[in-house]
Amino acid sequence: MIRQRLLRQTLTIARRDFVATVFTPLFLVFLLSPLIMIAFGVVGGIGGATLARGSTDRERIAVIAPASDKPALTAADARLRQVFRPDEAPPALEVLTPKGDTAAQARTAMEDHEADTAAVLYGPLDQPHIRYGAHGKRTADYLAALAETVLRDRASGAATALSHPDKAPFERIKPTKSGHSQAAFFAVFGIFFLTLFLSTQAVGTMAEERSNKVIEVLAAAVPLEAVFLGKLIGMFGVAVLFVSFWGTLISQAIQLLPIDGVRVFGDVGPAVGVPAFVVLFCAYFTMAYMLLGAVFLGVGAQAQTMREIQMLSLPITIVQMAMFGLSSAAASSPGSTIAHVAEIFPLSSPFAMAAHAANSPELWPHALAIAWQALWVGVTITIGARAFRRGVLKSGAGPKRGKASAQPG
Structure with missing residues (x-):
């Protein structure tokens, strides 16, 4: 009897507090408060993405090379970019036609205020000169790989892929x-x-x-x-x-x-x-x-x-x-x-x-x-x-x- 009375008293207190909390207008605000957090997060994320996208849109990498090399550089660049995620890809490539002193032209490209040049390559592709800015070391490595790819394409006599892989997603039965x-x-x-x-x-x-x-x-x-x-x-x-x-x-x-989004998990x-x-x-x-x-x-x-x-x-x-x-x-x-x-x-x-x-x-x-x-x-x-x-x-x-x-x- 004592235990039943204590249980009944406990549940009475619980019901009293539950009703006093839920049946109030403030509980609706509390229930929907994550929406406010999500809204602030979305607004902040949109603002950050806009700033990042704006700086990325202005950024570029440049190669100073003859017009005859432009198709090979463009094709190799397109193939290399396939291994990058969209948010991790190097800046857009721009091929510039040589005008006199290529070293001075590269310096001018790096100092251009209209376009934020992360790195620039000039000179022969087998011994290229690469100059990069404060945050352009990674793009400099990419330009070196780009020159190497163009030379290998020429050595093999083909500018297209030599292999044709069969790629299909694999779904694990058991988690790793x-x-x-x-x-x-x-x-x-x-x-x-x-x-x-x-x-x-x-x-x-x-x-x-x-x-x-x-x-x-x-x-x-x-x-x-x-x-x-x-x-x-x-x-x-x-x-x-x-x-x-x-x-x-x-x-x-x-x-x-989407299915790809669910497959990630x-x-x-x-x-x-x-x-x-x-x-x-x-x-x-x-x-x-x-x-x-x-x-x-x-x-x-x-x-x-x-x-x-x-x-x-x-x-x-x-x-x-x-x-x-x-x-x-x-x-x-x-x-x-x-x-x-x-x-x-x-x-x-x-x-x-x-x-x-x-x-x-x-x-x-x-x-x-x-x-x-x-x-x-x-x-x-x-x-x-x-x-x-x-x-x-x-x-x-x-x-x-x-x-x-x-x-x-």
Whole structure:
């Protein structure tokens, strides 16, 4: 009966906090806040791309060579560019007709303010002279390769490709080891981002109700442990709603990607398999949120003003970043000492074990890890409730004082 009453009280607190958070206009702003982040990122990316494209459009590489060499240089340039990605290709090639002193002409081309010349080649192709600017060493190497290709074409008597490869995409059935590592990092980053974005709201929850005296009313009617756990469950329900909303949108957006875009992720995958990994990811996100949320709830319960809450935000963020760094190191070095430390340390254990699921196919360690993390959730809630009871409500030793005061009477 006592356990049923505590469970009912906990769920009542959870429902109260969930409704008070979700059924407000501000929750819609919170739910759509990633759109604002995405919008800022898109605007910044467009601005950066525009600047980069503008500077790239003005940039060129030049070859000072007779008109008879222009077709061979152009054909060789077209073949060499096929091995570059569009954003990594050298600047556009311009073949200039020699006019008198080619060295002076090259110097004039480099100093031309109308065109940003990264590098220029002049002289005979078998002993070319190449001059390049501050950031043109790579383009100078490209011009040297271009001259070598033209000479080899002439030596072979053919300016066209001698081989005709049959190229077809290959789809792996199983992810590679590096694909496991990438999946491990994505798992760590995903849980870190979600907990950083969602769990920090727990800091101000208790302080807000403490300032308006609601917490005293709740503490008088419900055990503090039930209050803490109820609030934690209520906030976790808000987090699940947020993740479900954006998870649905992202899953639909992935279906709109072209086949080549989806094929990029073909080599990335967890060692335990996708279905088991999804279940474990959800479980570890739950543990990470509950554990960090319990810590933040206990810390925030000690704050009296919004200024104190703001001061607490920095060390909380530092702790989260430290756990992310430790877990990232564990993801890149499975089975190492640092990986075992990250998997055992309570605050980093959910992150590191999610990475463990991506790197190792064994399932039995996850049952122990989830039980270990659940134990620390309970310990953290108990410590936070007792600290709040003794430090704020000043009632930690109430029964002993009452018993002692009853004896003299």
